[in-house]
Amino acid sequence: MSDEGRAVVAAVKAVAERLEAERSHLTELDSAIGDADHGGNMARGWSAAAEEVAELDDPDPATVVKTTGKTLMSEVGGASGPLYGGSLVFASAELEDGVTAESAVAFAETYLEKVQDRGDATVGDKTMVDALVPAVHTFKKSVETDDLSPVEALAKAVAAAERGVDFTVPIRASKGRASYLGWRSVGHQDPGATSTLYIMEELLSVAQEELEVAEEPTVDAASPTVPDGEEATED
Ligand code: ADP
Ligand code: MG
Numbered sequence: 001m002s003d004e005g006r007a008v009v010a011a012v013k014a015v016a017e018r019l020e021a022e023r024s025h026l027t028e029l030d031s032a033i034g035d036a037d038h039g040g041n042m043a044r045g046w047s048a049a050a051e052e053v054a055e056l057d058d059p060d061p062a063t064v065v066k067t068t069g070k071t072l073m074s075e076v077g078g079a080s081g082p083l084y085g086g087s088l089v090f091a092s093a094e095l096e097d098g099v100t101a102e103s104a105v106a107f108a109e110t111y112l113e114k115v116q117d118r119g120d121a122t123v124g125d126k127t128m129v130d131a132l133v134p135a136v137h138t139f140k141k142s143v144e145t146d147d148l149s150p151v152e153a154l155a156k157a158v159a160a161a162e163r164g165v166d167f168t169v170p171i172r173a174s175k176g177r178a179s180y181l182g183w184r185s186v187g188h189q190d191p192g193a194t195s196t197l198y199i200m201e202e203l204l205s206v207a208q209e210e211l212e213v214a215e216e217p218t219v220d221a222a223s224p225t226v227p228d229g230e231e232a233t234e235d
Helices: 003-021 023-033 038-055 061-075 080-095 101-119 129-144 150-168 177-185 191-215
Strands: none
Touching (some): 003 023, 003 038, 023 177, 038 061, 038 080, 038 191, 080 101, 101 129, 101 150, 129 150
16 A cells, blocks of 8 residues: 555544544533534544545545545535535545645645535634634645644644634534524534544644654664663573
């Protein structure tokens, strides 16, 4: 498998594990202002996606992302299935020539554009868009203006998404199920913004691990060198 394809498969698996670990927390958030299915939706959808992408034969990054999106669309109903899944399928085309700083920015922008096309939400509506908009803008600026590496830029984007999640707490929902509650939605954290943050945190952590592997000096890991005269002795 290509290194890039393998890294993206690892990212999908990491996201699936994280969302499984956060299942009950996301369900709790969605039971306060929704219908208590977001944890199950995300955990089920991403675990099915992780299984699907593990089966792919030598996939490139775009194929892994597209397969993930398609699986989310077929496994997850509600608002979040088409928003997450459809937008991933659409944005995957930006990665067809591989993952570079440029293509990652294009991917992020296209993903956000599609979420907003489909869901018609803007910042302040108390949705995943509140985490995504600052994250995508920060990512783009960090790469294009501040000249940061993609991984450093992603770290900044995660921090921005975190602030976006916090911002959803005091505001009133105007889109999705939570909007039915009107002012009673105030004081609760948005589940979709929260799962978006978790996904981004896992992408960052896999990207950091990949970078470490790439930067490691090439030593033969199978036979660690022991300094002369310090060989472990058996009692
Ligand atoms: P459902 O609301 O159908 O039960 P989920 O519980 O899986 O679906 O997802 C709820 C999340 O989806 C919300 O917390 C919000 O972040 C996001 N969401 C809902 N409607 C929209 C929308 N129109 N645009 C963007 N995100 C939305
Ligand atoms: Mg729900």
